[in-house]
Structure formats: structure tokens, C-alpha cells
Amino acid sequence: MHDITLFVRGAVREVFSTMASIDITCNEEFPEIATPPFTADGIVGSVSVTGKLNGVVYLVFSANLVKKVCNSILGDDPTRSSQEENDVIGEFTNMVTGNLKSKMADKGFNCKLSIPTVLRGNPITIDVADGNLSLSNQFTVDGTQDVISTLVFAKLDE
Amino acid sequence: MTPKILSVDDSKMIHMVIGKAFKPYDVQLFYATNGVEGLAVATRENPNLIILDVTMPVMDGVETLTKLKSDPLLKDIPVIMLTAEAGRENVVKIARIGVRDYMIKPFKEEALIEKAGRIVDLQAKGSGSGKAKSITDPATILVVDDKQAIIQQVQDAIAEYPWTVIGTAQCGEAIDISARENPDAVLVSLSLPDRAAFNFFQMIRANPKTKSIPVFGMCIKTALEEQAQAQSIGFTGIITKPIDPGDLNFRLTKAMSLDTSAKYFKMDGAALMISRIPNSISDIIANEINSHIKPKTQEMVESGVAKMIIDMTELTKIEMGTIKLMLTIMQNCVDLSIKYRVAGSPEFIAQAKTFAETKDLIIYASREAAKEGF
Incomplete structure (x- = not known):
């Protein structure tokens, strides 16, 4: 298993558990190697990394999960704006990528992060222009059908 | 607070x-x-x-x-x-x-x-009085320095306030005083032998009763290593010797979160506010006065006070900064329908005529003159 996959798994679990008190389990059956293009349905947070690690980290949330996460952090609000949801998704993606960045820096792959971007669509197609790493993970929220996926399309400058 | x-x-x-x-x-x-x-x-x-x-x-x-x-x-x-x-x-x-x-x-x-x-004193809601401490309230400043002249300098610098200075040359004694008196701020010399100031600081921070007290390190300007060390372990700030009284006062009042508005805004009777602008205003003072203008004028209106005298009689020299400050006060008065008059020294009146912003302003020769018939 690639180090990036391990780091992303740890980071996603920690962010969900610490910020939203939501426990998630990694789907071990899900293929680690993604085959772009990837088609997502829901809301996608992304942060770009540049430096010794170059690429983009994506977090793909189902619409239902976004509501759950927002309600857990900000309190129940059936009329919550999509802007507030975007803010939460962006911040989660930033935390996961920040965590990955720190771990990669310890291995000598220093990089810088962009400000998060959030995409909405049905479907959204994510493809990679140039990169030798296409890694994916899938998690399910314990006791529900809610799913979160992660994608890392990147190139390591070794 | x-x-x-x-x-x-x-x-x-x-x-x-x-x-x-x-x-x-x-x-x-x-x-x-x-x-x-x-x-x-x-x-x-x-x-x-x-x-x-x-x-x-x-x-x-x-x-x-x-x-x-x-x-x-x-x-x-x-x-x-x-x-x-x-x-x-x-x-x-x-x-x-x-x-x-x-x-x-x-x-x-x-x-x-x-x-x-560990940095601010967090009190559960409803457990405190909620009243902001003012610069006119008594406070205790503990000064730890083996040079009596420095303790005296601090005493002289804060003489205009109702603050008590407790001086000691020994950090051990300072620890006891801190626990007993719970001072509002501490100044400690960073050049005390055996890094005593740093150990003292750590003991102050380790005690739940004293952990929130602002602690300033004192040293000469060129003692950069001591300054960096003090900053890295979390001293509230550094006061350099020789002590600048204005700087010391400003930083102590900020660290103690004191309401300094009483220095510049005072009621005269029940219906008149006096806004006093001191002579030779530094940027720090101008900024401090500026921060009080809006809340004080709003407070006036809320409590039914509708007249203000802007007292510039202490000023001997008029500068752009002073004019800006005066115009800000005047504008706030206009916005809130507060009537105002300006009083100025003869020098101020003469110089005010040379500035476009103030040449047509009616300026009374004294505070008393401004009060007449107002």
C-alpha cells in the first residue's frame, strides 16, 4: 500500500472523528489504484499541492453526508445555505491535505497547498492531465450507507 | 474584566x-x-x-x-x-x-x-461582575529588579495613576508576593543572575492563581538574545531600559485591559462631556483616543448627554494628526446630533487659522469660555 494512501486514511478518519464526532470505516475492498477519469456524484472539495509532491487531493461527499457533517458541527438547520456547506467541505479538505502535507514533508517531499475549492455537480468528472499516482479510498459512515471517497492525483519529484 | x-x-x-x-x-x-x-x-x-x-x-x-x-x-x-x-x-x-x-x-x-x-483568564458566564476595570481603579504592579533605581523609574512613570508599586530584588520573594497579592502586572529584569527571571516566569505560569498575570521582561535594547528567549517562552512583552514612561504606561494599560477613556473623556456635571486632547500626541496616543471616540459618543447619547467641549487648551503645537483627531470627534458629534464647542490655547487658535480644515472654526479661549451660554 502506498504511503499516501495510509496517510490519507489516517487523516480522513481523524478529521471526521475530531471535528464532527463521526466515526468512519475504510472500505478495504475498494481499489487503491484509481483509474481516471473518476465520476463523482455529490460535492467535491479539492486542494492543490505543489512542490516535491505535485497534484490535487479530492474529497467526494454524498449530499446526505454533507448535511450530516454540517449539522454535527454547526447545529441542525434544514435551511442551511450551500455556501455554509461549501465552507465545511473546503475546511475538511484543507485539514486532510494539510495532514498529508506534514507527513510527506517528514519523508522529504515538501510542498505548498492552495486554498480549497468546492465543486458541485451531478455528475462531476475528474481526470488527470499529468501524474504517475492515482490513488483512491472509500469510507462508510458507521451504521449508515453514507460514503466519502478520496482521490489523490499526483506526481512525486523523487 | x-x-x-x-x-x-x-x-x-x-x-x-x-x-x-x-x-x-x-x-x-x-x-x-x-x-x-x-x-x-x-x-x-x-x-x-x-x-x-x-x-x-x-x-x-x-x-x-x-x-x-x-x-x-x-x-x-x-x-x-x-x-x-x-x-x-x-x-x-x-x-x-x-x-x-x-x-x-x-x-x-x-x-x-x-x-x-493558559493565556487569558476564562471565567464561566455569570461568575464575574463583568465590569471593565478602568485606569482610575487601583492596581498593583510588582517590579523585580536588583537595581533600586529601576524600581524608582517605574514608580515615577506611573505616578499619575492610582497604582501601587511593590519592588523586590529577589525572585523567591516575588513568587511569594505574586501568590499573596495577585498583582495586576509584573515587570522582571531579564538580567538577574542564574536566569532567575525565566525560572520566575515559569513558576508564575505554573500556578493557576497567577498564570494569567501579564509579565513583562526588562532589559537593555541590545540584549537581543534575552529578548528572544523571553518572547519564545511567552512573556507578555519586553520593556527596554532606559524606560520610556509613555511606552510603559501604554503597554501596562493594554496588558491589564484597562479602560483608558477616563484620560480623555470626562463628564462635567450631569449634562456636559469634556474631551481632553493632551499636548504632543504620539501615534500610540492618537490611536488610543481614536478607539474611544465612537463608544464614548454613543454612550453619551444613550445616557441623554448631548453637549461636548473638545478641549485643546493643552496643545501648543497643532499637527495634522491632531486636526484629524479633532475632526473625527466633531464628525461623530454631528452624526449623533451632539452639540459641541472647541476650546484652544492662544497658540492653537493662531495655528488653526492656517489650516483649511480649521480656519473657520470658532475656538473659545478656555474651557470656561466655551461653557458660557452653552
Whole structure:
């Protein structure tokens, strides 16, 4: 298993558990190697990394999960704006990528992060222009059908 | 006194998490979404603590921190840095600029409260009086220095306030005094033998009763190593010798979160406010007066006071900064339908005629003259 996959798994679990008190389990059956293009349905947070690690980290949330996460952090609000949801998704993606960045820096792959971007669509197609790493993970929220996926399309400058 | 806490983060979610974390405590929270806004709010509100995100648009946290630390008005405000990047390089970089503490995202609310509680006095809501302490209230300043002349200099510098100075040359005795008297601020010489000031500081911070007391290190300007060490372990600030009385007063009042408005705004009877502008205003003083204008004029209107005399009789020299300040007070009076008159010294009256902004202004020769028939 690639180090990036391990780091992303740890980071996603920690962010969900610490910020939203939501426990998630990694789907071990899900293929680690993604085959772009990837088609997502829901809301996608992304942060770009540049430096010794170059690429983009994506977090793909189902619409239902976004509501759950927002309600857990900000309190129940059936009329919550999509802007507030975007803010939460962006911040989660930033935390996961920040965590990955720190771990990669310890291995000598220093990089810088962009400000998060959030995409909405049905479907959204994510493809990679140039990169030798296409890694994916899938998690399910314990006791529900809610799913979160992660994608890392990147190139390591070794 | 209610601590003011400023959260600078581009994420509304983080603001809400911070709001929720501090909800049980008696604090005033302010929010800014980037460094530029954060610096503006910090200048206006003089918070006791800033929680600063690293990655933000417009101006990021590192640039904001650098600007905070290079501004004499803001450099003593403790900062907790929030970052999603726990890497050593990143942490060392922000520690070098001078943060009190840092938190790695994701974080638990309890962890934030624990770190903030080491810096500001967090009281559960409803447990305190909530009344802001004023510059006219008594306070105790503990000065730890083996040079009696320095203790005397501090005493002279704060003589205009009802503050008591307790001086001692021994850190051991200072620890006992701190625990017994709970002083409002401590000044300790960094050049005491055997790094005594640093050990003293750590003991003060380790005691729950004294952990929130502002502690300033004192040293000569060129003792850069001692200054850096003191800043890195979290001293409230550095006072350089020879002591500048204006700077010392300003920094002590800020560190103690004292309401300084009584220096510049005073009621004369039940229906008249006097706004006094002192002679030779530094940027620090101008900024301090500026921060009081809006709240004081609003307070006047709310309590039914509708007249003000802007007293410039102490001024011997008129400068653009003074005019700007006077015009700001006048504009606030106009906005809130407060009637005002200006009194000035003969020098002020003569010089005011040479400025376009003030040449047509009616200026009374004294405060008493301005009061007549007003």
C-alpha cells in the first residue's frame, strides 16, 4: 500500500472523528489504484499541492453526508445555505491535505497547498492531465450507507 | 474584566467551532476572515488573544503574524496559531516569528479552551461582575529588579495613576508576593543572575492563581538574545531600559485591559462631556483616543448627554494628526446630533487659522469660555 494512501486514511478518519464526532470505516475492498477519469456524484472539495509532491487531493461527499457533517458541527438547520456547506467541505479538505502535507514533508517531499475549492455537480468528472499516482479510498459512515471517497492525483519529484 | 478574543480565519466553520467552544465563558469574541481584516479589528479592539489561521486568502497567517509583531501597538497580543500543517518546518517557522502557542487542525474544542485558558483568564458566564476595570481603579504592579533605581523609574512613570508599586530584588520573594497579592502586572529584569527571571516566569505560569498575570521582561535594547528567549517562552512583552514612561504606561494599560477613556473623556456635571486632547500626541496616543471616540459618543447619547467641549487648551503645537483627531470627534458629534464647542490655547487658535480644515472654526479661549451660554 502506498504511503499516501495510509496517510490519507489516517487523516480522513481523524478529521471526521475530531471535528464532527463521526466515526468512519475504510472500505478495504475498494481499489487503491484509481483509474481516471473518476465520476463523482455529490460535492467535491479539492486542494492543490505543489512542490516535491505535485497534484490535487479530492474529497467526494454524498449530499446526505454533507448535511450530516454540517449539522454535527454547526447545529441542525434544514435551511442551511450551500455556501455554509461549501465552507465545511473546503475546511475538511484543507485539514486532510494539510495532514498529508506534514507527513510527506517528514519523508522529504515538501510542498505548498492552495486554498480549497468546492465543486458541485451531478455528475462531476475528474481526470488527470499529468501524474504517475492515482490513488483512491472509500469510507462508510458507521451504521449508515453514507460514503466519502478520496482521490489523490499526483506526481512525486523523487 | 471580560477578555477579548479575536478569531482570524477564512472558514466560517472554524469561527462557529470557536464560538461554540467559548460559549460557556465570559469572553467577547470578534471575527475576521483574513489577515487584513484581522489587523484592523486587532487595532480597533485590542484583543487579549488572537487565534490566527495560517492558510487564508488576501493575507495569510504568517504575514499577519509578522505584521502584528512589528507593530508597537499590537506586538504584545498573544497569538495562538491554527494550522492544518503539523510539519516541523512549518511549526519552527511560526514559532520563530513569536507565537504563544499553536494548534493543529483538526482540534477538539476542549484543547483550544485549555490553551486559551493558559493565556487569558476564562471565567464561566455569570461568575464575574463583568465590569471593565478602568485606569482610575487601583492596581498593583510588582517590579523585580536588583537595581533600586529601576524600581524608582517605574514608580515615577506611573505616578499619575492610582497604582501601587511593590519592588523586590529577589525572585523567591516575588513568587511569594505574586501568590499573596495577585498583582495586576509584573515587570522582571531579564538580567538577574542564574536566569532567575525565566525560572520566575515559569513558576508564575505554573500556578493557576497567577498564570494569567501579564509579565513583562526588562532589559537593555541590545540584549537581543534575552529578548528572544523571553518572547519564545511567552512573556507578555519586553520593556527596554532606559524606560520610556509613555511606552510603559501604554503597554501596562493594554496588558491589564484597562479602560483608558477616563484620560480623555470626562463628564462635567450631569449634562456636559469634556474631551481632553493632551499636548504632543504620539501615534500610540492618537490611536488610543481614536478607539474611544465612537463608544464614548454613543454612550453619551444613550445616557441623554448631548453637549461636548473638545478641549485643546493643552496643545501648543497643532499637527495634522491632531486636526484629524479633532475632526473625527466633531464628525461623530454631528452624526449623533451632539452639540459641541472647541476650546484652544492662544497658540492653537493662531495655528488653526492656517489650516483649511480649521480656519473657520470658532475656538473659545478656555474651557470656561466655551461653557458660557452653552
